[in-house]
Amino acid sequence: MSYLYRCIAQRPGSVCIALILALASVQGQALELLIRDQHGQPVENAIVTVVGGSQAKAEPQLRIMDQVNRAFLPHVLLINAGDQVEFPNSDNIRHHVYSFSEPKVFEIKLYADRPKAPLSFGTPGVVVLGCNIHDTMLGYIYVSPTPHAAMSDNEGRVSVPVPDGYEGLTVWHEFYALSETEVLEITVAEVQSSPKQDGTAQITIELLPPAPVEQAPPETGFGNSMRR
Known part of the structure; x- marks a missing residue:
């Protein structure tokens, strides 16, 4: 957990939001996740992508x-x-x-x-x-980059397929940072060592407030800049 906070603290201009990822269960080759914000509300449209492992390519659609x-x-x-x-x-x-x-x-x-x-x-x-x-x-x-990715629904629930030997997860959300390319990186070890409640692993990430508009970094994407 301390690694995650150090990573966030070094990133300027982040939006103040928290994501709580509850690792509910592993059913077959899928991780069942529940994503909440800092107020305990479900987070919709959060994309969880699996990193590493034996990943096959999907047929174009x-x-x-x-x-x-x-x-x-x-x-x-x-x-x-x-x-x-x-x-x-x-x-x-x-x-x-x-x-x-x-x-x-x-x-x-x-x-x-x-x-x-x-x-x-x-x-x-x-x-x-x-x-x-x-x-x-x-x-x-x-x-x-991989078919092992899924997006949370309006209840914050997401089921992501997991290949053998996967190394961790990334989480993307449009309000995660001012730069749309930023993702949260979570290793398998961090999930396993996170606090448990009723056998469920929970990871809480609190982000820094956004920088003032006049101090926004040049690489800030136009999507989030339109919101301010």
Whole structure:
């Protein structure tokens, strides 16, 4: 636990939030997790990715990032590297979707209905989406390097498949840090040595408050900067 706090303390400009990961059980080859914030509330759209182990590649799939009521739907889309994403526009107005994120820089100029073709996402990382017409539109595509990843539901529950010999987990959430690329790293040993309650391992991580707007680091992603 002290390692985690030192890691967080050295990271400037973090959002004040805590994640409580309850390792409920291991059923077959899946970890059942419960993710809570510092107030004990469930954390939705937290992505847990398994690190290490014997991981097979997944077959490429076609995924959907829709636009409904001037919002991206889903707000966070978890895909595997190699998947394609289609961006239908279900609104009765036109949108102009773009991203400046390093894993996938692109733009789909002003359009209605559906673009001509889906886009391929081959590089792992976080792709932050915006609309050049509607500044409040914000969405995320998390491109996982492995199929051993899963996202928490509205109750904070997540079941992530675990390969043999895995070394740990990473946790990503849009409010974890000002930089969208930041992830929390948790080793298997840290999970095993964390406090237990009714046989359940709990890991609590409290983050530092964000830096003032005028002191935000240059590498701060545009997604979180739009919130402030």
